[in-house]
Amino acid sequence: MNLKSLQKSLQLKDEDVAKIYRKLGKELQEQSKLNEGIALYKEAIRNDPISAEVYNDLGDALYTQNKVEEASAAYQKAIDLKPEFAEAHKGLGDTLTHQNSLEAAINKYREAIRLKPNFAEAYRDWGDVLYTQGKMDAAIAKYREAIERNPDDAYAHSFLRNVLEEQGFLEEAEIEFKVAKVKLRETIQRNPKDAKAHVELGNLLWSEHLLEEATIECKKAIELNPRNAVAYGNLGCIWHTQNKLEEAG
DSSP states (O other): OOHHHHHHHHTOOHHHHHHHHHHHHHHHHHTTOHHHHHHHHHHHHHHOTTOHHHHHHHHHHHHHTTOHHHHHHHHHHHHHHOTTOHHHHHHHHHHHHHTTOHHHHHHHHHHHHHHSTTOHHHHHHHHHHHHHTTOHHHHHHHHHHHHHHOTTOHHHHHHHHHHHHHTTOHHHHHHHHHHHHHHHHHHHHHOTTOHHHHHHHHHHHHHTTOHHHHHHHHHHHHHHOTTOHHHHHHHHHHHHHHHHHHHHO
């Protein structure tokens, strides 16, 4: 029995059907089956066109596919429907960061935090923008604020490590490096299909010159999300390093 037949037999409302589509879409998204997840989100929207939550989920999936303009439109629609939706403001901030509209992105992260004061990811992504702007001390502070709110945020630990290392705080950087590796492995253990975690772990392994392990992680990320530009870039850097080492040998 398909969902339409089920709706008719159980006399489900369109909004109830939309919730089912959304739940199935999120499950597929967590498995990195993004096209399938997006299709279900669109079905959910067809049944319930005023669900801000579904538009936000759609934005997340599109952004993961690097479809930035489409993601931006989905996040904006979520905000139009629910102006106090912190996650949608943060998502729109991410698309603005990607488009190099950094001050506009900061405004969105600031709004997300105003609406949800312990929103660790918004602090972390704000830190990324500050790092891009060359404001290292401010970036460090934002990453620390993210970690204070979510000590298990592997990405905040990893990004903080990068800045600390660049600034010459090597002992602190090493501590964050070790924590980031542990947290990333825990993330992958919980969800082996988390492409983003595989990319970041590969990046850390590459920095240790564990090139074979790093290659495995990047290839896994690409297998899970063929549109992951960062994974392709990291893989290119790994191969470049391998060639240099072979030439030196």
